[in-house]
Amino acid sequence: METLRIGDIKLTWLNGGVTHLDGGAMFGVVPKPLWSKKYPVNDKNQIELRTDPILVQANGLNMLIDSGIGNGKMNDKQKRNFGVAEESALVADLDTLGIGTNDIDYILMTHLHFDHACGLTKREGDAWVPVFERAEIITTQTEWNEMQNPNIRSKSTYWYENWEAIESLIRPFEDEKVITDGIKMIHTGGHSDGHAIIIIQDGGDRLIHMADIMPTHAHANVLWVLAYDDYPMTSIKAKERWMKDGLEKGSWYSFYHDAYYRAVKWDESGKEIIEELKRNR
Numbered sequence: 502m503e504t505l506r507i508g509d510i511k512l513t514w515l516n517g518g519v520t521h522l523d524g525g526a527m528f529g530v531v532p533k534p535l536w537s538k539k540y541p542v543n544d545k546n547q548i549e550l551r552t553d554p555i556l557v558q559a560n561g562l563n564m565l566i567d568s569g570i571g572n573g574k575m576n577d578k579q580k581r582n583f584g585v586a587e588e589s590a591l592v593a594d595l596d597t598l599g600i601g602t603n604d605i606d607y608i609l610m611t612h613l614h615f616d617h618a619c620g621l622t623k624r625e626g627d628a629w630v631p632v633f634e635r636a637e638i639i640t641t642q643t644e645w646n647e648m649q650n651p652n653i654r655s656k657s658t659y660w661y662e663n664w665e666a667i668e669s670l671i672r673p674f675e676d677e678k679v680i681t682d683g684i685k686m687i688h689t690g691g692h693s694d695g696h697a698i699i700i701i702q703d704g705g706d707r708l709i710h711m712a713d714i715m716p717t718h719a720h721a722n723v724l725w726v727l728a729y730d731d732y733p734m735t736s737i738k739a740k741e742r743w744m745k746d747g748l749e750k751g752s753w754y755s756f757y758h759d760a761y762y763r764a765v766k767w768d769e770s771g772k773e774i775i776e777e778l779k780r781n782r
Contacts, residue, residue, distance in 0.1 A: 503779075602633050609680065614658040615658050638670045644693060646695070684699065690732055692731065713758070714730075717756055
């Protein structure tokens with residue numbers, strides 16, 4: 502498990518499972534000869550995408566950023582379509598660290614698409630129940646509204662089995678929310694209407710978790726957005742703002758989906774990596 506410290510705040514990447522999705526969909530209108538130079542692709546035109554939650558420990562609190570793809574949520578057809586090579590080992594990883602599911606205080610949900618939210622619930626008998634019994638689940642009000650009432654496009658990614666059992670644990674917010682000193686969520690929209698990013702800062706150290714408006718290091722170009730984005734121009738505007746802000750301040754950028762890097766720092770141009778935390782492969 503890779504770790505990174507932002508001042509006294511500790512981040513640990515956990516195993517939430519792995520998918521393989523079409524590279525063209527993940528890079529939108531960007532031609533394959535361009536994006537394939539920056540991120541490896543297999544003979545099925547798929548790229549490897551982790552779904553790895555980040556354990557954030559600060560001020561005596563245990564927090565998770567997103568929840569992985571869970572276990573037992575997908576049938577064989579879904580596993581094939583989403584290129585699932587392994588399901589989540591999130592709870593086992595936490596156990597290795599001496600942390601039980603009841604020890605998680607907050608789950609910071611950047612958005613509630615299935616590949617981020619499947620780890621929130623599990624099957625017990627005939628019912629779905631929360632995996633993290635007492636954690637408060639933080640997401641934007643916009644995202645929570647759409648999760649419960651998806652449209653014709655979004656119903657394929659907002660699954661009832663991922664929200665009905667945790668409804669009482671949801672703590673929605675508008676615009677911005679400070680979780681604890683040094684950790685803040687900000688509503689950006691873009692990838693989904695309710696999508697949020699997370700800013701982590703302690704002293705002079707700072708990290709921006711861009712979630713799915715920048716799912717991998719290869720998406721640093723502000724124009725390289727996903728075909729999956731519901732509002733691509735909103736994604737571009739959010740990336741412009743937060744890349745400019747972060748590059749000027751020497752911030753780290755962290756990733757949930759990247760199969761190669763956990764976090765990077767770029768130079769002020771945003772083109773050269775000057776510090777990195779690679780994923781152990």
